[in-house]
Amino acid sequence: MSELLFDGAEWDFALLQRVFSAIEDIALNDLKLDTYPNQIEIIASEQMLDAYSAHGMPLMYHHWSFGKIFAREETMYQKGWQALAYEIVINSNPCIAYLMEENTLTMQSLVMAHACFGHNHFFKNNYLFRQWTNAEAILDYLAFSKKYVAACEEKYGTEQVELILDSAHALMEQGVFRYRRPPRPSRAQREERLRKRRQYEEESFNDIWRTLPGAARDMSADLASVDEDEIVGLHAQMNLPEENLIYFLEKHSPVLKNWQREILRIVRNVAQYFYPQMQTKVMNEGCATFVHHYIMNALYDRGQIGAGSMLEFMHSHSSVVMQPGFDDSRYYGINPYALGFAMMSDIKRVSEAPTPEDRDWFPEFAGKGDWRDVLKHAWANYRDESFIQQFLSPKVMRDLKLFAVRDNAEDPVYTVAAIHNDAGYRKLRTSLARLYDLSSHQPDIQVVGANLAGDRTLTLRHNRHRGIPLAQANKDAVLKHIRRLWGYSVELEEPEN
């Protein structure tokens, strides 16, 4: 037993440092987490509101929509309708965590374990973050973008910049790459490929084919379809169909000036930076919650925090992972903290003390006792959808009493499709996993045609997912934004499957 790290609620920097060291010891030597170096900033409530309104980033270009969020959050906070978050953590290197000054020392400990080790480990190791975000460069990039936007405002007027930003923001969800592309061949490689192709044609040329009946007709057909070919060629050049609308407009819009393209690029990069976070809400929060839960318990076991702190921690932890039922007035969707924490705790349980059912479902790790490795593997290589598909156990489904409801727009009733029983587990698990697949609830809109040879009409297509159409309410307003960026008319087709 070692002595208590602190006693009481007040904190100072020396105490924080001591607590941090104790937490770090557990995180690195027991859990064997792998994190970026930490930078912890203590902020006041107003600064927290500031951070809220700019996507939680310490720097952001100016835009009225951030002011709107600020105005709303400030009112909610001042009227006491909503408490502020205990922390905000930024995926950067060093990993920046904001701690609220009002937190008690117990809360600061919880928050440091949660953010500085849980989230931090997840940011550094998860494949989505590694592939799509650059933690080293993000702050520099934001500093650049803030300066760039400010310079544009000075040069071209705030209104002009605002128009572009408004339009770009409207397309933010359609402004990300969802799949890695093959690296672009360099010019030399492309020319080499063309040369080889010509060479092959020359080598395999045989004049006799020309004499075949029907060849003449083909020639005339060729003449007629020249336009068609040209269009196909242009489309190939533009890499259509293209799912990243902002990218497409940035590269191919006939009307944008260079600074406007750069602003689109900035918005697109910001959107792309946050895309992994949207796909890993359950995992990210689950990881952080699991880590803080483990660390706080370990501190208590080592005798480094007292029973009073432990009770305060448990009160706060249990409200974080509370999952109200669907008919509860507090219900607001599935709580990612609750689901993530339940699943990760269950992985630990299955690994240490499996039931026959668990052995059936998770033969790879049930009873092997190496839950640290299993969890770290999951944190590194999955996103919400695949994680649920792979690791959601019958026990968690039973504990949360999950059930799936099918909603067909034509039916006057909902149908219960699966519940937490033997017949339903797999169906339920798949349904839940699908819900965390962003493509199932974000519209899939692609650029399919740009008539550059004719009237320059841009054609977009919405591919319906299970027949769900676009909402009419804002459709035209968004299309107007696209028209502004493209400069010519824009059509949106929405084929019924």
Add this chain to the structure above:
Amino acid sequence: MANFIDRRLNPKGKSLANRQRFIRRARAEIKEAVQKSLKDRTVSDFAKNQKISIPTKSTKEPRFRLDPAAGGEHDRVLPGNKDFVEGDQIKKPRQGDGQGRGKDASTGGEFDDDFSFTLSQDEILDIFFEDLELPNLIKTALKEIKVYSWRRAGMTTSGSPNQINLVRTMRNSFGRRLAMRRPKEEEIEAMRQRVTELRCGATPDADKRQLIAELEEEIARLEHRRKWVPFLDPVDVRFNAFVQEPVPTSQAVMFCLMDVSGSMGEREKDLAKRFFMLLHLFLRRRYERLDIVFIRHTHDAQEVDEHTFFYSRQSGGTIVSTALEEMKKIVAERYATGEWNIYAAQASDGYTQTGDASRCVDLLNQDLMPMCQYYAYIEILDEREMEVFSSEESGAELWRAYRTVAKQWKNFATKRIAKPQDIFPVFRELFAKENAEASA
């Protein structure tokens, strides 16, 4: 080890620029909302932070969204099952009652209803007073200048230490040291090193002794030169210079004349005070260098301070002309015409001693109006009277008398107030910018 940083003392208001952009964006809606919300407020409420709601029209951020209610099918997964089994059917709620909770509401940041937030007092006042001004403000008196502002005026060679311009000073020092060939510390150090090395070896021969002697002499010379050419010389030092510059201002004075006689009931006094409070706020906000003179009268007028004017009680008969006399006297004493822009606002219930009205008209026509830039007369009526005197022409004695003045002078305005809701619109009418142009 973590790096702890205390950011609590960092400047606040990082979002201010965003907030201003937002308010500018929603300007029209916010303005309308402010006007509407001010109608039922007392003036003292008026200067507080307050929550307003605006329609989301101009601050909408449209996004593409799916509409599962319009077609297709999707699954939802919900927690907390109690007695459902597979195949159960649940009736859908009708459109509009409680739909959209749970998964579908995860769109986040969409407000279809009005958007409410809190405006600070400054923002409200700015918006309310946005296009109001004192009419005919002419910069008559540039000669009496009392305001100075500091302006940068290059560098000087003398000044106080806190104004030292380090960059300039060090640049001078560097240039002087280069020009005077001040020996570098490293150079001397290298020579010393050399001497030590020479001494270290075996007993030095003559050559070496010679070398050591030369080096030591050289070192001594350099040391001397270093003392002679100091690192920082008084001639290097430069100070930022500032000069005071007069700022031209125009001088203006506002006379507030209020009837507090017995005929003014509590309600009327309250309305008059509210009007003057609003005027006071407006002047203080927009015209920092403005004198305000408060005069209240019964059968006798006196100049009072702000607090007495607004908060103290007094009663008596009514002779309006005494207030005008008092104003005339004060102008003659303190605000000689030609150097001051003079404004006046008068509030009364329209009743005065018989015959006094014509005296007021004479005073105005002959003495006051020739020197006033603008004169506003506000008559406080009760609602019943407002109905009786529905036309501009009919009214009590004072009103009828003042109408004749208004006909003669373009910069004389008359208005009536019968209920608190009238105050804001009347105030805006009196001080609207168009008004200023029309009467100019």
